[in-house]
Amino acid sequence: MLTGIGAGLGGMLLALLLHGIQHLAYGYSATHVISSESFLQGVTDATPERRVLVLTMCGLVAGLGWWLLYRFGRPLVSIRQAVKSDDPRMPVPSTVAHALLQIVTVALGSPLGREVAPREIGSVLAGWLSHRAGLSVEQSRIMVACGAGAGLAAVYNVPLGGAVFVLEVLLGTFGWKAWVPAVVTSAVAARVAQFGLGNEHQYLVPSLTVSTSLVVWSAVCGPIFGAAAWGFTELTKRARAAAPRDWRLPVLSLLNFAIIGVLAMHFPQLPGNGKGPAGLAFDGNLTMTLAAMLLALKVAITTSSLRAGAEGGLLTPGLANGALLAIVLGGTWSLFWPGTSSGAFAVVGATSFLAASMQMPMTAVVLVFEFTRVSQDFLIPVLLAVGGAVLSFQVCVKWALKWAPALQFGSGFSWGGAGKASGNR
Structure with a gap:
């Protein structure tokens, strides 16, 4: 429950940060962070010169940010490495900085995905909670994986997708010891994130038929x-x-x-x-x-x-x-x-x-x-x-x-x- 709540809040805050930077950078619907106007529409309405300026700024933030992180931060530990490690904890400051850099650069126009950042935040929290609770190594690995799935579920409102991601991709098992926490953490995270992001799905698709x-x-x-x-x-x-x-x-x-x-x-x-x-x-x-x-x-x-x-x-x-x-x-x-x-x-x-x-x-x-x-x-x-x-x-x-x-x-x-x-x- 704590991992689900924490991952849900983390995913919600990262999504709000992303939307806020997008609106500020490209100058659309600035009076409200969550607006019906899409990022694509905002970029389209921005002047061509503004697009160049914002993306150049994105390059500056990305280049200096990751260079400083690699030079002065602790070595990063990926989620997959943490799940396989005898100590599943991930370095908190470096991982948080890594996640924030991804969110900021994607908001400014980076063509890479934003889904890794909330997964990392969820995993960091799960590793810390597992250590404080004195869980075994096996249980901690499961919780770190569940934290990643819960972060994914929160930021995209995909409770089942987050759980299946944990089981198929990170843990490689559908056993009940993994299934129960994966489902619960993803469901809780998605519900918590809905308080700030709404119960919306990612794509508005018209009615389609199969032929x-x-x-x-x-x-x-x-x-x-x-x-x-x-x-x-x-x-x-x-x-x-x-x-x-x-x-x-x-x-x-x-x-x-x-x-x-x-x-x-x-x-x-x-x-x-x-x-x-x-x-x-x-x-x-x-x-x-x-x-x-x-x-x-x-x-x-x-x-x-x-x-x-x-x-x-x-x-x-x-x-x-x-x-x-x-x-x-x-x-x-x-x-x-x-x-x-x-x-x-x-x-x-x-x-x-x-x-x-x-x-x-x-x-x-x-x-x-x-x-x-x-x-x-x-x-x-x-x-x-x-x-x-x-x-x-x-x-x-x-x-x-x-x-x-x-x-x-x-x-x-x-x-x-x-x-x-x-x-x-």
Whole structure:
């Protein structure tokens, strides 16, 4: 209960901080922190010069912030490392600073996800509470994982998704000793966060229907999403591994985000974690050409930001990539078999890409259904696409290990160890 309450308050405060910085930086709906006006609309209404200025400021904050943290702070401990450690506690000052930097930079327009920050805050709190309560090492590990899931549940209002994330991704078990605290902490955190954020879901999706065309498309294109997800994970993994931690970090970060600002002058959909483009895809408000351009640019700036040394999650960027790719593939499919809305394609594509790229099929399905509140009829095409995507991802991993062992493609990505190569996913 204490972990759920603490993670809920932490997630709520981080979300309020993010919204407040967004409104202040881009100058929209400044009289109220939580407003009906979206971040995408706010960025679009801002002048092109303001976009460049804000994103350049983002580069300055990211570069100096993480350079100072690496130089003077205690070494960071990822959630995955803490869950496997004999002492699951994480360094409080460094972890809190790391989380705040992610929130501030995402609010200013970083293309990385904001979901790692509330997970880290929840895990830090759970580790501290577990130590104070004198829990065993095994119990403390479970609670640290539950704290991460509760933070995710709080910031995105996904109580079931947060619990399944803990069980599938962090602990790798659905035993009752893990299931009970995972469900309780996520439910409590989501409810607590609703007092400050409201009971809203992430995407307002119009009424969508399932057609035979969509079902067949899902089975055919599922493997394509898996192969694309594998390529995306390879790019981001290599970029993160090559990121500097010395004096080059502020320089590269400033240059990277200034370039993103210039791109944002023409493409206001680029700043942020990808929620805007994904929402446009779900609404059916993207053409194939624009979706293809945004997909290429989103992958490029996500990779470049990691290479420059910025930190953040890849959950919402992966979701957006899948939705954008689905618009392209679905639009092509509709030329030969019309009758399916582009939003329906986007929902299926987003789920399958997320499931494969993060190697969490069950969590991805639950998250997208909680994000969008689409009907249960979508389970059939979604599960078909997810199955094909995950299988295709594994085939790519095995192919790369067989034919390019010197490059170590796919190392750390296995069915039982989602994202081992990246502790701060």
